[in-house]
Amino acid sequence: MARFRKDPDPRFWQLNRSIDFDWRLAPYDIDQSQAHARGLMEIGVLSEEELGQIDAGLERVRDRIAAHGFEFDGADEDIHMAVERLLGEEIGPLAGKLHTGRSRNDQVATDVAMVVQAHSLRAIELCGAAMEQLLTLAEAHRDWPMPGYTHLQRAQPVYLGHHLLAYFWMLARDVLRFQFALDSASVMPLGSGALAGVNWEIDRDSVAADLGFEHVTHNSIDGASNRDFVLDYLAAASTCSMHLSRFGSEIVIWSSTEFGFCQLDESFSSGSSIMPQKLNPDSAELLRAKSPRVAANYSTLIGVMHALPLTYGKDMQEDKEPLFDAIDTIELCLDVTEGMLAGIEFDRERMEAASGDEMLAATEVADLLVRGGVPFREAHGIVGDLVRDAVEQGKPLSELTPDDLRRRSEHLDSTYYEVLQRSSWLESKRIAGGTGSVPLAAQLDSARETLAAVKARVVEERS
Ligand code: ARG
Numbered sequence: 001m002a003r004f005r006k007d008p009d010p011r012f013w014q015l016n017r018s019i020d021f022d023w024r025l026a027p028y029d030i031d032q033s034q035a036h037a038r039g040l041m042e043i044g045v046l047s048e049e050e051l052g053q054i055d056a057g058l059e060r061v062r063d064r065i066a067a068h069g070f071e072f073d074g075a076d077e078d079i080h081m082a083v084e085r086l087l088g089e090e091i092g093p094l095a096g097k098l099h100t101g102r103s104r105n106d107q108v109a110t111d112v113a114m115v116v117q118a119h120s121l122r123a124i125e126l127c128g129a130a131m132e133q134l135l136t137l138a139e140a141h142r143d144w145p146m147p148g149y150t151h152l153q154r155a156q157p158v159y160l161g162h163h164l165l166a167y168f169w170m171l172a173r174d175v176l177r178f179q180f181a182l183d184s185a186s187v188m189p190l191g192s193g194a195l196a197g198v199n200w201e202i203d204r205d206s207v208a209a210d211l212g213f214e215h216v217t218h219n220s221i222d223g224a225s226n227r228d229f230v231l232d233y234l235a236a237a238s239t240c241s242m243h244l245s246r247f248g249s250e251i252v253i254w255s256s257t258e259f260g261f262c263q264l265d266e267s268f269s270s271g272s273s274i275m276p277q278k279l280n281p282d283s284a285e286l287l288r289a290k291s292p293r294v295a296a297n298y299s300t301l302i303g304v305m306h307a308l309p310l311t312y313g314k315d316m317q318e319d320k321e322p323l324f325d326a327i328d329t330i331e332l333c334l335d336v337t338e339g340m341l342a343g344i345e346f347d348r349e350r351m352e353a354a355s356g357d358e359m360l361a362a363t364e365v366a367d368l369l370v371r372g373g374v375p376f377r378e379a380h381g382i383v384g385d386l387v388r389d390a391v392e393q394g395k396p397l398s399e400l401t402p403d404d405l406r407r408r409s410e411h412l413d414s415t416y417y418e419v420l421q422r423s424s425w426l427e428s429k430r431i432a433g434g435t436g437s438v439p440l441a442a443q444l445d446s447a448r449e450t451l452a453a454v455k456a457r458v459v460e461e462r463s
Helices: 010-016 019-042 048-068 079-099 104-140 160-184 204-211 220-225 228-254 282-305 314-343 348-355 358-371 376-393 402-408 415-419 422-427 437-462
Strands: 145-150 153-159
Touching (some): 019 104, 019 204, 104 160, 104 220, 104 228, 104 314, 153 358, 153 422, 160 228, 228 282, 228 314, 358 376, 358 415
């Protein structure tokens, strides 16, 4: 840099350079430069011939990077300087005209917004693929009873299909969050310059359309200093990975010998180096354990942006590593989830046996009393007494005698024994959103519609 008489101290240089991680911006930076050059040509800053040379030169830089990996040298501070240097090697001093009407501040914000758009869409696609597996499994297991849990204690029976669809709806909300991130990254900062705008009346709308942005920023100060779209992506990814961690955790529990509810395919399990019998659910454990690092990436960037005066500060260079790490982690985890689901096997008998525990019908008996006019709180107390009687006598609820029942309430007659028939506990949940097979069929219909809309969205965005 002409102003400087001294070279940077190597320690400062090491701290300041971002090329070691921002090389991943290369294809976006090149696309952006090609669109910017067209914008410069339209206002007469570049001739048509110069545009042709710059465009072709950038294509050669793209090919060089694709073929040999990044050939950056020790003097490259960041990807933007490196692409410009490589372009200079290709086309000579003309490369220097490309930076007219652009600052690295609006340039980097634009590259990063392009990354967020591309990977929000990819996350939506991957959520859709996992949702499809969940829906297929839910349809196949729509009438398999299992215990539902609260506090990891058996609570009330549900159908396995209903339980699996709970994850479907979590991912459906993740899709909405990634869509929000995509929309928030679809406003182009380019043209904001360093912070005040630029002296060249480039047609920003046409550059934006060229690059696939929906809008351009209204305010150059905001344009140069905004990283909300990265935070929006990181927030979406944090919530999504939290969902996957809960799924992973249930699979770890369910696949244990103690539960025996399911088994993962061998291709998603590992063995033990010492215990030959082991089939460990490492994939599910890692879904669980990857989640906090994604949330930490959000926390890193909100910390960087916190209290940062407008507009650009070098602090903002620290947006990239958390973003790239979150992208790599969530995309891998979603893909693994899809693969795990495709090969999982459930054990109908084990689940059904566990759901046959009569204690799970306690709420049903309370509701029977309510139908006879007993206030629910009182009914809850009566059934609590019956449960204690049964536990003390070492019998299931259905083996209490009519005398035992009468001692506790005059409202208990033979319907008590009917209510303890297992299928009635599930089928009595006829309310919309409940586990009964009637609302479950409606839920499956809604899930099919939701999945079709997610897939259509991806196709539309890609076209
Ligand atoms: N490598 C920088 C970043 O990632 C590019 C922008 C540099 N701008 C500046 N004014 N030094 O943020």
